[in-house]
Amino acid sequence: MSVAIIWFRKCLRIHDNQALSWAFESNQIKSILPIYIFEEDIHQRSTNKMNENRLRFQYECVLDLQHNLDTELGLKLHIFSGQAQPVIQSILNKFEDQRVCLISEYCSDRENVEKMAKIDSKIIDQNPNWFSKTFPAGQTILDIESIVNSSKYKPPNSMNDMIQIFSEEFGDWQNIVFDVTDINLSDYQSKRCQIIESEFSTRLEESKSRLNTSSYFIGGESIALQRLENKVLLEKQFVNNFSKPNSISTNTEGNPFEPTTTGLSPYLSTGCLSVRRLWNACSEIQQLGEHTKPPVSIHGQLMFREMFYLLSRSVMNWDQDKENTHCKEIEWGTTEQSLLAAWESGETGFPLIDAMMRQLDATGWMHHLGRHAVSCFLTRGQLWQSWTHGRDIFSRKLIDSDWALNNGNWLWLAGVAPFSMPYYRVYNPCPNQKSSLNVETETANFIRHWVPELSEFPSKYIFEPHLAPLSVQQSAGCIIGNDYPNPIVDRKETRRENLERFKQNLATLR
Numbered sequence: 016m017s018v019a020i021i022w023f024r025k026c027l028r029i030h031d032n033q034a035l036s037w038a039f040e041s042n043q044i045k046s047i048l049p050i051y052i053f054e055e056d057i058h059q060r061s062t063n064k065m066n067e068n069r070l071r072f073q074y075e076c077v078l079d080l081q082h083n084l085d086t087e088l089g090l091k092l093h094i095f096s097g098q099a100q101p102v103i104q105s106i107l108n109k110f111e112d113q114r115v116c117l118i119s120e121y122c123s124d125r126e127n128v129e130k131m132a133k134i135d136s137k138i139i140d141q142n143p144n145w146f147s148k149t150f151p152a153g154q155t156i157l158d159i160e161s162i163v164n165s166s167k168y169k170p171p172n173s174m175n176d177m178i179q180i181f182s183e184e185f186g187d188w189q190n191i192v193f194d195v196t197d198i199n200l201s202d203y204q205s206k207r208c209q210i211i212e213s214e215f216s217t218r219l220e221e222s223k224s225r226l227n228t229s230s231y232f233i234g235g236e237s238i239a240l241q242r243l244e245n246k247v248l249l250e251k252q253f254v255n256n257f258s259k260p261n262s263i264s265t266n267t268e269g270n271p272f273e274p275t276t277t278g279l280s281p282y283l284s285t286g287c288l289s290v291r292r293l294w295n296a297c298s299e300i301q302q303l304g305e306h307t308k309p310p311v312s313i314h315g316q317l318m319f320r321e322m323f324y325l326l327s328r329s330v331m332n333w334d335q336d337k338e339n340t341h342c343k344e345i346e347w348g349t350t351e352q353s354l355l356a357a358w359e360s361g362e363t364g365f366p367l368i369d370a371m372m373r374q375l376d377a378t379g380w381m382h383h384l385g386r387h388a389v390s391c392f393l394t395r396g397q398l399w400q401s402w403t404h405g406r407d408i409f410s411r412k413l414i415d416s417d418w419a420l421n422n423g424n425w426l427w428l429a430g431v432a433p434f435s436m437p438y439y440r441v442y443n444p445c446p447n448q449k450s451s452l453n454v455e456t457e458t459a460n461f462i463r464h465w466v467p468e469l470s471e472f473p474s475k476y477i478f479e480p481h482l483a484p485l486s487v488q489q490s491a492g493c494i495i496g497n498d499y500p501n502p503i504v505d506r507k508e509t510r511r512e513n514l515e516r517f518k519q520n521l522a523t524l525r
């Protein structure tokens with residue numbers, strides 16, 4: 016073997032990167048060619064799969080990777096634009112007579128598994144000099160493929176099932192600290208950086224500068240490691256007291272952008288941050304004293320994450336509402352474009368829902384309980400629209416968008432999965448301070464920021480402004496129906512109707 020082509024896919028980092036470590040360690044590898052393939056049309060401001068914000072975040076991640084590879088390891092990341100198969104073929108064609116290994120990280124989602132199988136059979140197998148090597152568990156803690164293929168595997172549906180899987184895999188899983196490999200150049204023979212020219216080569220800086228969004232979350236490994244430091248390593252009490260259901264969904268007081276949870280999801284889903292490194296940081300901090308436990312602790316959140324990766328790899332039609340063993344086939348209403356548009360643009364007349372959806376649009380992120388509120392509202396709560404519509408809108412806008420996690424959580428919230436909460440537990444979209452959505456209701460500054468039409472409204476009426484007397488609306492400078500919409504549905508009436516529909520649907524399924 017002489018050349019290692021390292022295909023960065025969902026591990027956009029140099030720390031804890033098994034493929035990179037292997038290439039540096041192997042005596043057979045003389046030179047390394049790191050590549051990234053952008054399969055979206057990079058000349059557009061947004062695509063069917065990614066809105067402008069998500070595109071920008073992805074560009075930032077790749078550009079930071081390029082910078083880190085260059086400055087830390089002396090390697091030049093080659094960035095290509097096009098479909099993976101022809102791009103890989105064109106790169107390999109440049110090494111027709113050389114022994115080349117295409118190294119990639121395992122990606123568990125169906126589309127990527129199929130893509131890799133095709134590249135192996137249509138390209139790699141066609142030349143005896145070419146090989147491929149895939150590393151498991153780049154993006155996850157568990158080796159997903161080996162677990163779902165083991166004879167004792169049963170799809171997990173609860174935290175207890177996950178605890179059993181973790182115990183079988185790791186024994187004393189609560190205290191485990193995983194081996195995290197970082198490359199220290201002085202330990203290895205230096206490797207030559209392979210340089211090639213290709214018709215698919217592209218420069219992301221130009222595409223990025225065409226996007227005029229700038230956002231609170233900036234992509235890349237460098238920022239991911241800083242956030243890990245600031246939110247986890249330096250905040251030992253925060254880690255040991257972490258209790259997800261008690262975290263405030265309306266962000267940090269004084270900063271309507273900053274999550275009360277870690278805010279690491281965009282970095283975990285792009286692989287800018289190694290999930291094992293986050294797990295280890297929590298294990299080490301937890302050893303210092305009393306701490307919360309799964310399901311509410313940070314370890315618990317990471318175990319839910321693993322659960323969805325296992326399920327999405329083992330449940331057929333994970334992203335569909337038909338022929339999916341983890342989805343009850345509810346007859347959702349006909350698609351109402353006007354309801355969907357109001358929900359997506361934050362114009363429903365329900366200030367909490369609108370604030371959350373506008374935050375999503377502006378930053379690409381939303382607190383977990385905010386996601387609960389808006390997904391329940393769209394489906395079994397008020398609008399009776401299929402969860403797949405919400406899933407698609409989230410998928411395009413979330414900077415932490417992830418096929419396994421997005422589908423799994425939508426199934427959960429729509430009330431259709433075995434792990435769902437009971438369908439009759441519907442959130443009130445107009446919460447008070449007792450709501451389990453954990454909304455800050457006293458100052459309501461989060462609502463004032465994201466729905467500026469209501470910025471002068473008294474907190475007493477701000478969650479249901481259409482109930483405010485006209486004199487209150489006038490002195491707040493916002494007439495409901497003119498300056499901010501009336502509620503698009505009667506929340507109590509639709510809740511009652513939808514509970515009845517859900518019940519009837521369940522009766523026909525039995």
Ligand SMILES: Cc1cc2nc3c(=O)[nH]c(=O)nc-3n(C[C@H](O)[C@H](O)[C@H](O)COP(=O)(O)OP(=O)(O)OC[C@H]3O[C@@H](n4cnc5c(N)ncnc54)[C@H](O)[C@@H]3O)c2cc1C
Binds near residue numbers: 259276284384420
């Ligand atoms: C309808 C809906 C859709 C969602 N879509 C996504 C998605 O596409 N991508 C995504 O990463 N998360 C998704 N989530 C899960 C969750 O809301 C986010 O992971 C979390 O809010 C991210 O914030 P954080 O990093 O501060 O999380 P923390 O509470 O700090 O948790 C740490 C990490 O654990 C993982 N995690 C936490 N909660 C969950 C969960 N319920 N499921 C899976 N992993 C979890 C995330 O990687 C997160 O970064 C969705 C939730 C809902 C209700």
